[in-house]
Amino acid sequence: MDNSSGIQASLAGRYALALFELARDEKKIEAVGQSLAGLKQALAESNELAELTTSPLIGREDKARAIGAVAEQMGLDPLTRNFLGVLAQNGRLSKLGQVIRAFNLLAASHRGxxxxxxxxxxxxxxxxxxxxxxxxxxxxxxxxxxxxxxxxxxxxxxxxxxxxxxxxxxxxxxxxxxxxxxxx
Known part of the structure; x- marks a missing residue:
């Protein structure tokens, strides 16, 4: 079942699809999936991290530096760290939860x-x-x-x-x- 066309309909879905295709090409779907699972859990447990991703008061550059430091400290894989930097630079870090959900759908579909x-x-x-x-x-x-x-x-x-x-x-x-x- 290919649900990528439905996922592409949203902004978060297009980012998730781009990340998924990179991870698939580099054979790192599982590593990225594990990094995103850890990130999802951290977002649920840390109000500060959730606020960092959604606050309009924090500039893009500051968000990029902060999320880079968080990713480094969490030991996220390099592909996910770079992706988070792109989201921050593009002002799309607030879509992170939706991107994680869409990525998980794509990865599950890929595994059948x-x-x-x-x-x-x-x-x-x-x-x-x-x-x-x-x-x-x-x-x-x-x-x-x-x-x-x-x-x-x-x-x-x-x-x-x-x-x-x-x-x-x-x-x-x-x-x-x-x-x-x-x-x-």
Whole structure:
């Protein structure tokens, strides 16, 4: 399944596609993927890093120097470090989360997998992730790559999106449904 044309429709998608093609040509898809996974986690855990990427008050040059230092300290691969510099210089660092998501979709497609976006109220441990992957693999009949997100506002349960399909077993949705039914 080639979904690169859909991804190219967005600005972040075009950057992700460019990074993916470079990584593929240099046979570094896994290294870049690991660097981006570490970066995604750092963005989720560090308010300062998230602010660096999105703040309009920080100039492009300062962002480029700062993100270069962060990339160096994190030990990101050279291709990802250079890519982050390009994003900063072009004023597109705020699109980093979308670029990471699009890159992961491209990499999963390249491996013959489909990607499931799984949102839970709190972080899942490795056993839970393995169970989810196994269940989805059985249901879909293909290998599954899982993109994990944490959103405490769903209160509990999970929301799983695979392409245009969505399985919403969150407590928030169940409570909203119950409240709507009670208004009747």
């Amino acid at each position: 997998e489909i990607t499931a976006e799984v949102t839970s109220a709190r972080p899942l441990d490795d056993d839970q992730v393995a169970q989810i992957k196994q269940h989805l693999r059985t249901r879909m009949g293909r290998d599954i790559a899982v993109d994990l997100n944490v959103d405490p506002t769903i209160l509990g349960g999970m929301v799983v999106k695979i392409g245009s399909q969505m399985i919403d077993s969150s407590i928030r949705t169940k409570l909203n449904t119950l409240a709507h039914a009670m208004k009747g």
